[in-house]
Amino acid sequence: MASVETHAEAAARFVRDDARVHWHDQAVWFVRQKRDVASRAVPDWEALRERAEAIKAHTLSNLSAYLEEFERNATRLGAVVHWARDAEEHNQIVHGLLAEHGVRLLVKSKSMLTEECHLNPYLEARGIEVVDTDLGERIVQLDHKPPSHIVMPAIHMKREEIGELFHATLGTERGLTDPKALTERARRHLREKFMTARAGLTGVNFGIAETGGLVVVTNEGNADMGTSLPPLHVASMGIEKIVPRAADLGVFLRLLARSATGQPVSTYTSHFHGPRRGSALHVVVVDNGRSALLARTGFRRALACIRCGACLNTCPVYRRSGGYSYSWIIPGPIGSTLAPARDAGAHASLPFASSLCGSCSDVCPVRIDLHHQLLGWRREIVARGLLPPGKRAAMAFASWAFRGRRRYELLGRLGRWFLRTLPGLAGALGRGWTRERELPPAPRESFRDVYRRTRVQS
Amino acid sequence: MVTVALFVPCHVDQLYPQVGMAALKVLERHGVKVEFPEDQTCCGQPMANSGCAEEARPLAERFLSVFGGYEYVVAPSGSCVSMVRNHYPDLLPASDELESVRRRTLELCEFLTDVLHVERVEGRFPHRVGLHRSCHGLRELRLSSGSERNVPAFDKVKGLLSGLEGITLLEPSRPDECCGFGGTFAVNEAPVSTLMGKDRLADHERMGAEIITGVDASCLMHLDGLIRRAGKSIRVRHVAELLAGEA
Numbered sequence: 001m002a003s004v005e006t007h008a009e010a011a012a013r014f015v016r017d018d019a020r021v022h023w024h025d026q027a028v029w030f031v032r033q034k035r036d037v038a039s040r041a042v043p044d045w046e047a048l049r050e051r052a053e054a055i056k057a058h059t060l061s062n063l064s065a066y067l068e069e070f071e072r073n074a075t076r077l078g079a080v081v082h083w084a085r086d087a088e089e090h091n092q093i094v095h096g097l098l099a100e101h102g103v104r105l106l107v108k109s110k111s112m113l114t115e116e117c118h119l120n121p122y123l124e125a126r127g128i129e130v131v132d133t134d135l136g137e138r139i140v141q142l143d144h145k146p147p148s149h150i151v152m153p154a155i156h157m158k159r160e161e162i163g164e165l166f167h168a169t170l171g172t173e174r175g176l177t178d179p180k181a182l183t184e185r186a187r188r189h190l191r192e193k194f195m196t197a198r199a200g201l202t203g204v205n206f207g208i209a210e211t212g213g214l215v216v217v218t219n220e221g222n223a224d225m226g227t228s229l230p231p232l233h234v235a236s237m238g239i240e241k242i243v244p245r246a247a248d249l250g251v252f253l254r255l256l257a258r259s260a261t262g263q264p265v266s267t268y269t270s271h272f273h274g275p276r277r278g279s280a281l282h283v284v285v286v287d288n289g290r291s292a293l294l295a296r297t298g299f300r301r302a303l304a305c306i307r308c309g310a311c312l313n314t315c316p317v318y319r320r321s322g323g324y325s326y327s328w329i330i331p332g333p334i335g336s337t338l339a340p341a342r343d344a345g346a347h348a349s350l351p352f353a354s355s356l357c358g359s360c361s362d363v364c365p366v367r368i369d370l371h372h373q374l375l376g377w378r379r380e381i382v383a384r385g386l387l388p389p390g391k392r393a394a395m396a397f398a399s400w401a402f403r404g405r406r407r408y409e410l411l412g413r414l415g416r417w418f419l420r421t422l423p424g425l426a427g428a429l430g431r432g433w434t435r436e437r438e439l440p441p442a443p444r445e446s447f448r449d450v451y452r453r454t455r456v457q458s
Numbered sequence: 459m460v461t462v463a464l465f466v467p468c469h470v471d472q473l474y475p476q477v478g479m480a481a482l483k484v485l486e487r488h489g490v491k492v493e494f495p496e497d498q499t500c501c502g503q504p505m506a507n508s509g510c511a512e513e514a515r516p517l518a519e520r521f522l523s524v525f526g527g528y529e530y531v532v533a534p535s536g537s538c539v540s541m542v543r544n545h546y547p548d549l550l551p552a553s554d555e556l557e558s559v560r561r562r563t564l565e566l567c568e569f570l571t572d573v574l575h576v577e578r579v580e581g582r583f584p585h586r587v588g589l590h591r592s593c594h595g596l597r598e599l600r601l602s603s604g605s606e607r608n609v610p611a612f613d614k615v616k617g618l619l620s621g622l623e624g625i626t627l628l629e630p631s632r633p634d635e636c637c638g639f640g641g642t643f644a645v646n647e648a649p650v651s652t653l654m655g656k657d658r659l660a661d662h663e664r665m666g667a668e669i670i671t672g673v674d675a676s677c678l679m680h681l682d683g684l685i686r687r688a689g690k691s692i693r694v695r696h697v698a699e700l701l702a703g704e705a
Contacts, residue, residue: 008649021653029632040608316654317650356507359597375545392510395510399516403516412468438686438687443473447466447478448494450475
C-alpha cells in the first residue's frame with residue numbers, strides 16, 4: 001500500500017491560510033445558495049428528484065440491455081461505438097482514432113472521464129497537442145494542475161493568479177485582472193485552436209438508449225465549437241451515463257443545471273444524433289471499474305451520479321479544505337464514495353473526510369444517500385483492516401467499557417476525576433481536541449449519581 | 459399515563475448531568491411517568507461512525523435488551539436517537555423487537571410535539587437565542603424542514619421554544635450548516651472541525667445571539683470548547699434546559 005497523504009493532512013495545510021479558506025468557502029457557498037433559489041422555483045422539485053432516482057435505479061438494474069440498445073441505435077445513426085474495459089483501453093482507442101485521422105491537435109470539452117483515464121498525458125506522450133477548451137479547464141491545464149472541482153475546475157484560483165498565469169502562458173499584459181478582459185483573451189486564444197484542430201473530443205452527460213443520441217451540456221458552447229469544424233468527433237462516455245428514453249431528459253436536464261450552478265438550464269444543451277455530414281462520430285463507452293461497483297449492492301447507488309457538483313458545494317468540509325486535499329480526481333462527498341471503490345487502501349482517509357452532516361444527501365438531485373455511503377465505506381475500510389490500529393484498539397476498548405454497567409460507571413468516575421485533577425495532562429493527551437478547544441467540564445456527579453441521590457428512595 | 463424510559467447518552471450522563479435532569483423535568487411536567495434504566499451505557503454510535511461495526515454491535519444488542527420493554531424511549535439527543543432508529547439495522551438482524559424499539563425511540567422535542575402533541579411549553583426565557591440545528595436531528599430525524607429540500611417549512615424545536623415567554627429566536631445566516639463536531643471527525647480532522655465551529659459561532663454572534671441552543675450536547679460541547687478558548691461571552695445551553703426554564 002503506497003503511503004498517500006491523508007485528507008486530514010492536506011486539509012490542515014489548506015486551512016492554514018485563514019483569509020483564503022474563507023474566500024474559498026464563500027465562493028463555493030454562493031453557488032450552493034444559487035442552487036437553493038433555483039430549486040425552490042420548481043414546485044415539484046422533490047418529486048423530480050424521486051423520479052430521477054427511480055430512473056437511474058431502473059437503468060442500472062438493466063444496464064447491459066440499455067447499453068446494447070444504445071449501441072444498436074447509435075450505429076444505425078452512423079456513429080461507431082467502441083467498448084473500453086479500462087482507462088488504458090480507452091486511451092488506446094482514442095489515440096488509435098486520432099492517429100488514423102492524422103490528428104496533431106485535439107480540442108476537448110469538459111470530461112471528468114478523460115481526467116479519470118489520464119488521457120491528456122497519454123496523448124501528449126505520443127506527440128498530440130491536447131487543448132482543454134472549457135475556460136476553467138484551460139486555466140488549470142495551463143497551470144499544470146488537475147481540476148479542483150468537477151464543475152468549476154479553477155474555483156480555487158483568484159483572478160489575480162489567473163492574470164499572472166495568462167501573462168506567463170498566453171502573453172497577456174502584466175497586471176490584467178479584469179475577468180471580462182481575461183476571458184476575452186482566453187477566447188481569442190481558444191478560437192485559434194478551434195480553427196486548426198482536426199478532431200474534437202467531448203464528454204457525454206446523457207446517452208439515450210432508444211435513439212442512440214448523445215447529450216452534452218456546457219455553458220460556453222465549447223463542445224459545439226470543438227465538434228462543428230473538425231472531421232472527427234470522439235465522445236467518451238462512462239457506462240452509467242445511459243438513460244432509457246429521450247423523455248427522461250425532461251427530468252434530468254431540469255435537475256442538472258439548477259443543482260450545478262443554479263441556472264434554470266445550461267447555456268448550451270447539445271444533442272448529437274449520429275455524425276455531422278462529412279465527419280465521423282466515435283463513441284467510446286468506458287467501464288473502468290464501474291461494473292465492479294455495480295456488482296456491490298450496498299454501493300451501486302453512487303453510479304447514479306450526474307456530476308452536478310452540488311454535493312461539493314454544500315459540503316462544509318470540501319469548502320474548507322479545497323479540491324486538492326482529496327486523493328482522487330473527483331473531490332467532495334461523491335468522490336469520497338467513488339474513490340475507495342477503486343482502491344480502498346490508497347483512499348482510506350476519504351470516507352472519514354466528512355462530519356456525516358448529511359447535507360450532500362439532501363442536495364443530491366438523484367438522491368444518492370451519500371453520507372450513508374461514506375459510512376458504509378468506513379465499515380468496509382475497517383473490515384479490510386485499513387483503519388490505523390490505534391484507532392481500532394481505542395474503539396475496541398470503549399466497546400468493552402460500555403458492555404458492563406459497573407465498569408462503565410467506574411471508568412466514567414475515574415475519567416472525570418482525571419479531567420478535574422490533572423487537566424494539564426488530560427489536555428496534553430488529548431491535543432487533537434485541545435489545540436483549539438477547551439476540555440469539557442468534568443462534574444463531580446454524573447447524571448445517574450444525581451438521579452440516584454435525588455430520585456431513588458431506598 | 460404514558461411511561462417513558464429516559465435514554466441519557468453517555469456523554470450527557472458523564473459530562474452534562476444537568477441536561478439529563480432538565481429532560482426528566484420537562485417530561486414529568488408534561489404528565490409523563492419517567493424511568494431511568496440504570497443498565498444503559500452507550501448506544502454504540504462512536505464505534506459505528508468509525509466503521510467499527512463489530513465493536514458497535516454488542517452495544518446495540520445491549521440497548522435492545524435494556525430498553526425493549528418500554529412504551530417509549532426518549533433522549534435529549536438527535537444524534538443518538540438517529541443511531542438507534544436509522545443505523546441499528548446496519549448492525550443487527552431484522553426482528554420485531556428491533557423494529558419496535560426503533561419506532562418507539564424518540565428525541566425529546568419530537569416526543570413532545572409528535573406523541574404528546576404539546577403546542578406550547580410553559581416557561582420564561584428572556585434571552586436572545588440562536589438556534590443550532592444539529593445535523594442528525596435535522597437530516598436524519600427531520601426535526602425541521604432543512605435548507606436543502608423544497609418542502610413546506612416546519613421546525614419542531616423552534617415551535618416549542620417560541621412558546622417561551624420573552625425569548626427572541628435568531629436565525630444564523632446559514633440556517634443549518636454543520637458545526638464541525640462530527641464525533642471522531644472532531645479529532646481526526648481537527649483543523650477543519652474547529653474552523654467549521656468558529657464559523658458557526660461568528661454567524662450566531664453577528665446575529666446578536668447571547669445563547670446558542672440545540673438538541674445535541676455533543677455539538678454544544680464542541681462549540682463551548684471553542685467559546686471558552688477564545689474567551690467569548692456567548693454561551694451554549696441544551697434545548698432541554700431552556701424548556702425546563704433553566705438559564
